[in-house]
Amino acid sequence: MEVTYYHKNTNYKWYVLGCITSLVVITYLLWTFLKNPDSHTWWLLPTKNSVITFSIIGLIILLFTIWVLFKLLTKKGHVKIDSHGIYNDFFLSNKKQINWNEIEKIDTINHNHNQYLAIYLKNQNLIENTGLNYLASKINISTFGTSHIMITSILNCTYDELFNEISKRFEQQKK
CATH class of the missing domain: 1.10.287 (Helix Hairpins)
Structure with missing residues (x-):
């Protein structure tokens, strides 16, 4: 893949x-x-x-x-999608790599006239954060329902491209 x-x-x-x-x-x-x-x-x-x-x-x-x-x-980050899962260097949580088997669902959230790609984990307790990362994750969970939110405005792709790519790979891994 x-x-x-x-x-x-x-x-x-x-x-x-x-x-x-x-x-x-x-x-x-x-x-x-x-x-x-x-x-x-x-x-x-x-x-x-x-x-x-x-x-x-x-x-x-x-x-x-x-x-x-x-x-x-300030990050020189990237988002990598492969057969193992999604690696998002822009996540505020300490958990940057999400494996496909950890994901419950992928959804679109419209908030303040923006689209966000939300990744819901089967076990939200897998996140081990400390300090301000913990606070940022808690704010995302209370606002969006998950701490893993992807924003495409800082990426070199559109929201639809990212959503289609992740959804396609997620469906392939579920089979």
Whole structure:
């Protein structure tokens, strides 16, 4: 059986530029709120303490977002599909290689006007994560129902190409 590789999209630099610009603007706003909370009280944040709490929580979420983007965008990763299974270097979990016999089903998830390829494992407890990887996996599980989500916007293929290739190989392995 042949091996199929999908590499990082060459236009990912535009994603990096857009993400960095957004994060800089958000960081500036949160820092401004934190530096002078008295002048930023309004009906949603009526007290100084609520502005400070909002700013600190926002900065923590921002740090987590920066960590996730850094992990995704700095990798020279690839997706490899072969007779053993799927190797996805972009997974946030520690389990990068998924064998065909571990997969329960493959599905499409439409979330926020984007399509994601979801890989549901027969035993979700096979994931051994620590630290921020654990947190990222838990967020994916609560949002999508699985921790293994494939995003095609950073790959050099379309969603349909990736979904068709993985579905075809999965069906061949089930026989």
